[in-house]
Amino acid sequence: MEHVVEMVNIRKEFPGIVANDRVSIDLRKGEILALLGENGAGKSTLMSILFGLYRPDEGFIKVRGKEVQITNPTQASALGIGMVHQHFKLVHNFTITENIVLGMEPRKGLSLDLASAAKRIRELSRHYGLNVDPDAIIEDVSVGMQQRVEILKMLYRDAEVLIFDEPTSVLTPQEIQDLMEIMRNLIREGKSIILITHKLKEIKAIADRCTVIRRGKVIGTVDVKSTSESEMARMMVGREVSFTVDKEKREPGELILEIEDLSVRSGRNILGVKNFSLQVRAGEILGLAGVDGNGQTELVEALTGLRSIESGRILLKGKDISSDGIHQRIRAGIAHIPEDRQKRGLVLDYSVEDNLVLETHSNEPFAKHGFLQREPIRKHARKIMEDFDVRAGEGAVTRARALSGGNQQKAIVGREIDLDPDLLIAVQPTRGLDVGSIEYIHRRLVEQRDRGKAVLLVSLELDEILDLSDRIAIISRGELTGIVRADETDENEVGLMMAGVRQGESA
Numbered sequence: 141m142e143h144v145v146e147m148v149n150i151r152k153e154f155p156g157i158v159a160n161d162r163v164s165i166d167l168r169k170g171e172i173l174a175l176l177g178e179n180g181a182g183k184s185t186l187m188s189i190l191f192g193l194y195r196p197d198e199g200f201i202k203v204r205g206k207e208v209q210i211t212n213p214t215q216a217s218a219l220g221i222g223m224v225h226q227h228f229k230l231v232h233n234f235t236i237t238e239n240i241v242l243g244m245e246p247r248k249g250l251s252l253d254l255a256s257a258a259k260r261i262r263e264l265s266r267h268y269g270l271n272v273d274p275d276a277i278i279e280d281v282s283v284g285m286q287q288r289v290e291i292l293k294m295l296y297r298d299a300e301v302l303i304f305d306e307p308t309s310v311l312t313p314q315e316i317q318d319l320m321e322i323m324r325n326l327i328r329e330g331k332s333i334i335l336i337t338h339k340l341k342e343i344k345a346i347a348d349r350c351t352v353i354r355r356g357k358v359i360g361t362v363d364v365k366s367t368s369e370s371e372m373a374r375m376m377v378g379r380e381v382s383f384t385v386d387k388e389k390r391e392p393g394e395l396i397l398e399i400e401d402l403s404v405r406s407g408r409n410i411l412g413v414k415n416f417s418l419q420v421r422a423g424e425i426l427g428l429a430g431v432d433g434n435g436q437t438e439l440v441e442a443l444t445g446l447r448s449i450e451s452g453r454i455l456l457k458g459k460d461i462s463s464d465g466i467h468q469r470i471r472a473g474i475a476h477i478p479e480d481r482q483k484r485g486l487v488l489d490y491s492v493e494d495n496l497v498l499e500t501h502s503n504e505p506f507a508k509h510g511f512l513q514r515e516p517i518r519k520h521a522r523k524i525m526e527d528f529d530v531r532a533g534e535g536a537v538t539r540a541r542a543l544s545g546g547n548q549q550k551a552i553v554g555r556e557i558d559l560d561p562d563l564l565i566a567v568q569p570t571r572g573l574d575v576g577s578i579e580y581i582h583r584r585l586v587e588q589r590d591r592g593k594a595v596l597l598v599s600l601e602l603d604e605i606l607d608l609s610d611r612i613a614i615i616s617r618g619e620l621t622g623i624v625r626a627d628e629t630d631e632n633e634v635g636l637m638m639a640g641v642r643q644g645e646s647a
């Protein structure tokens with residue numbers, strides 16, 4: 141068995157936390173090795189070490205049997221190691237070719253180089269089934285296509301080992317299928333892949349082996365074919381995990397949110413939401429299902445005051461809030477778990493505790509006579525961090541930037557649920573979370589509902605929508621295509637409406 145990469149006894153410490161504690165993994169030629177671990181388990185840190193972004197405190201790395209020092213990404217790349225990060229690193233107004241050659245030494249005159257680069261990109265794209273147009277501009281192509289550009293960037297540099305960091309969290313279901321096919325092509329051509337993911341279904345579908353990490357330590361490596369999803373989940377969190385949500389039947393109460401004939405423009409000056417009407421009552425979870433980019437973002441921005449509306453009305457508990465500002469709406473009882481945690485959810489250079497009072501820092505007891513009160517803020521932060529299991533090396537004063545992706549998400553969810561809003565708008569609340577945390581957040585959302593609050597759940601995960609919702613509204617091209625009761629529908633019916641077939645019409 142040929143090992144392309146071996147990481148042996150790797151240790152990496154950050155202030156207050158051992159992120160990798162004598163971790164060893166090995167990658168065999170032509171396989172997909174999944175790395176599975178709770179949020180903050182140390183997966184990204186380990187891969188950043190392999191890619192030369194961090195230096196390990198102890199341990200060593202072998203590539204194709206030879207011990208190597210990897211001190212920066214250029215060296216990693218020269219050793220045939222490439223990485224697709226969670227947040228792409230592309231220049232938006234450059235062409236795909238320009239992005240791919242960026243940072244490489246020009247060999248001949250630049251124009252000649254670009255032409256031959258484009259030719260090679262076309263060949264690579266054809267060979268691996270990537271379907272990329274080298275002349276397209278990044279800002280004009282979909283997220284899925286941008287990810288393929290990142291893959292091509294690695295292939296262009298002759299990478300043999302490809303690291304994917306949660307690659308499907310930004311993709312639509314169809315794009316996920318396409319990516320899996322691309323990964324299979326890569327393996328067929330002799331590449332080797334390390335895949336970081338929380339999605340057990342994906343590991344089952346595509347990986348050969350899976351190394352499980354918990355709190356910085358390797359728990360074990362299993363053969364994926366002969367290990368069930370629940371076994372892997374148990375290894376990861378150290379206890380049984382329930383994949384379904386227990387929910388008692390409940391009669392919804394008074395109207396909390398009324399959306400009347402709402403139209404909202406999208407960025408491109410076309411209507412992103414068209415004549416949309418919907419009601420959400422106290423004590424219910426209303427799931428909004430739709431393929432990404434069908435008006436969900438515009439709708440949520442209109443509801444939270446981030447985007448102005450074109451026509452129609454939004455009522456909260458009977459009061460028209462259509463022209464209220466963001467803070468007025470928060471005060472009126474709306475909380476919002478946003479789609480983009482790094483852009484809208486957190487101020488990355490603030491501490492966790494300051495992020496946890498982002499909307500409430502001027503209220504008592506956090507401020508008195510215009511001065512911030514550290515003690516109450518810290519106490520509040522510690523409580524949310526404990527309730528929502530937010531793990532941070534230096535506790536409440538840790539910069540949000542130093543939190544793992546999943547812990548950033550848990551901090552936002554905790555902050556918003558803690559506001560105890562009449563209406564919680566939760567957009568992709570479990571994105572990037574491990575199964576243990578998903579179970580917990582789902583329970584908290586159901587708890588909100590059981591306490592008579594209204595929850596509008598916007599998610600691209602159909603399973604999540606079907607599991608949690610009382611009723612499901614389906615949006616397609618900015619229009620409502622149907623509203624169904626969750627206990628009277630299934631994946632197929634909702635899927636059809638997501639594709640634009642109106643309720644009651646046949647496909």
Ligand SMILES: Nc1ncnc2c1ncn2[C@@H]1O[C@H](COP(=O)(O)OP(=O)(O)OP(=O)(O)O)[C@@H](O)[C@H]1O
Binds near residue numbers: 157177180183531
């Ligand atoms: N630059 C840094 N400075 C300080 N602490 C860090 C830094 N990077 C990571 N950590 C800490 O190291 C631990 C491991 O983080 P890492 O990002 O590797 O986890 P992960 O397994 O990738 O998690 P997730 O699934 O949530 O993305 C976390 O506790 C995190 O807060």
